[in-house]
Amino acid sequence: MTVERYFNELLNEKNFDYEELANLLNINYSTMKTLLYRPGNILTLNMLNKFSKALNEKQNIILYKSIADRSTSRICSDGALYHICQKYCQGFGIDIGIHLNNYSFCGSYYKKRSFNSYTLVDDWHMLEIEYWNSHFYKITPFSFSESIHNDTFISKESYVTSVLYYGIRKAESIASVNVVNYSIICDNDEIYNELHAFLPKKSAIKINIIKNEVPNKLRFDHYVETDDVDFTYICSLNRFAIKSKLLSDPESIPMDLWICGLKTVLLLKDYLNYDYAFTKIVEEDYYSFLTEEERMSLSQKSRFILYVERKIKRLNGEVSQNYKLNRYFYNITGVIASTVSFGHLNLGIFKSLLSELKPYIDFYEQYYKEKLEFPILY
Incomplete structure (x- = not known):
C-alpha cells in the first residue's frame, strides 16, 4: 500500500505538480517524496491534519483514500477499512489485513504505546467466504449466493449462527495479543438485525455489529x-x-x-x-x-x-x-x-x-x- 495513487489523483484534480502540492500542504519537497514512495506508509495524524485543512476534507476520508487500492481490497473490505481509518483518527494504532493463529482478519486497532486492548475487525461477507472455504470447498466470491447455503443448512438462521460463531471462536482463540473486542462490519439492515438477534448472551470478548458507513462513491467497486x-x-x-x-x-x-x-x-x-x-x-x-x-x-x-x-x-x-x-x-x-x-x-x-x-x-x-x-x- 502506498499513497502514490492518492497523490496522483490530487495532482490531476488540482492541476498541480509535486512542488505545488508540497507548498499547498506546507511541507518540503523531500518530505513529499518520502510520503510518495515508501511502501506501507500511513499518513501521520499531523500530516492528515495538513491535508484536511488544505483540502477541506475529513481526516478519515483522506486516510481511507490514501490506503484504498487493489492490494488492500484483497485483504480488507471497504467497510472495515473505513471503520479502522476512523479509529486511527481517534488516536488508535491500526493494522490492515492481519494473520493470527492461521486466521485472517480485515484488521485491528489498539491503544498506542501499550499495544494492548486489541479490537479485531472482520467483514461479514469476507467472513462468510472464509467460513465456507474452511468447512466445505473453495468458492469464488461472485458465485457465492444464498442458493448455495440453502442446500446445505436447514435454515438461514442456522447458517447465520454457524458463520457468526465461527468468527467469534477464531477471535476468542487469539492468545498472542490481548483481544477485548471483536467487530463485524455488515452491509445492510437485514444482516445487521439478524446478527444482533443471534449474539451470545455471554462471551469472553465483547462482540460489536457495525453497519458499513462508506459513501457509495468510495466503495471499492467504484473507487479501486x-x-x-x-x-x-x-x-x-x-x-x-x-x-x-x-x-x-x-x-x-x-x-x-x-x-x-x-x-x-x-x-x-x-x-x-x-x-x-x-x-x-x-x-x-x-x-x-x-x-x-x-x-x-x-x-x-x-x-x-x-x-x-x-x-x-x-x-x-x-x-x-x-x-x-x-x-x-x-x-x-x-x-x-x-x-x-x-x-x-x-x-x-x-x-x-x-x-x-x-x-x-x-x-x-x-x-x-x-x-x-x-x-x-x-
Whole structure:
C-alpha cells in the first residue's frame, strides 16, 4: 500500500505538480517524496491534519483514500477499512489485513504505546467466504449466493449462527495479543438485525455489529481499479483461447462461449478501443446486421454496439446452430485482455466481467482439470 495513487489523483484534480502540492500542504519537497514512495506508509495524524485543512476534507476520508487500492481490497473490505481509518483518527494504532493463529482478519486497532486492548475487525461477507472455504470447498466470491447455503443448512438462521460463531471462536482463540473486542462490519439492515438477534448472551470478548458507513462513491467497486494480478489472470484465459486446439475451429466452439464472450465485450463498451474491436470481432455479416442508413449515420461506437447486440440475439435464436462463424474465439478474448490492460477498470466492472465470462472460465478449468488462481474479489 502506498499513497502514490492518492497523490496522483490530487495532482490531476488540482492541476498541480509535486512542488505545488508540497507548498499547498506546507511541507518540503523531500518530505513529499518520502510520503510518495515508501511502501506501507500511513499518513501521520499531523500530516492528515495538513491535508484536511488544505483540502477541506475529513481526516478519515483522506486516510481511507490514501490506503484504498487493489492490494488492500484483497485483504480488507471497504467497510472495515473505513471503520479502522476512523479509529486511527481517534488516536488508535491500526493494522490492515492481519494473520493470527492461521486466521485472517480485515484488521485491528489498539491503544498506542501499550499495544494492548486489541479490537479485531472482520467483514461479514469476507467472513462468510472464509467460513465456507474452511468447512466445505473453495468458492469464488461472485458465485457465492444464498442458493448455495440453502442446500446445505436447514435454515438461514442456522447458517447465520454457524458463520457468526465461527468468527467469534477464531477471535476468542487469539492468545498472542490481548483481544477485548471483536467487530463485524455488515452491509445492510437485514444482516445487521439478524446478527444482533443471534449474539451470545455471554462471551469472553465483547462482540460489536457495525453497519458499513462508506459513501457509495468510495466503495471499492467504484473507487479501486484493477492491477497486474487481474490482468495476468485474463491473459491466461486469452492464451488458452489462442493455443487450445479445442478452440481452433470456430464452428466447434459451444455457442454459450461465443455468447458470453460477446456479452463481456458489450460490458466493456465504455472502455473499448473501437478501431481494434472492429478489426478483431466484426465479420462479413456486418452488412446483414445493419441497414445502409445505420452504417452511414451512426458513429463507430454505436455501429459496433448494435452489431454485437444483434449478433448475440442471433446466436441465442433457434437458427443459431446453422449460423456460420468465421472469426476465432481468441479475437474476442484478445479484445477483452487488451481492454483490461489499458482501460483502468474499476473493481465492480471487473467483477461483472468475470461473472459474465463464467461459462468460458468453467470450460477452461474443465479442460485443464485444475483451477487457475482466481483473483480475490472481496
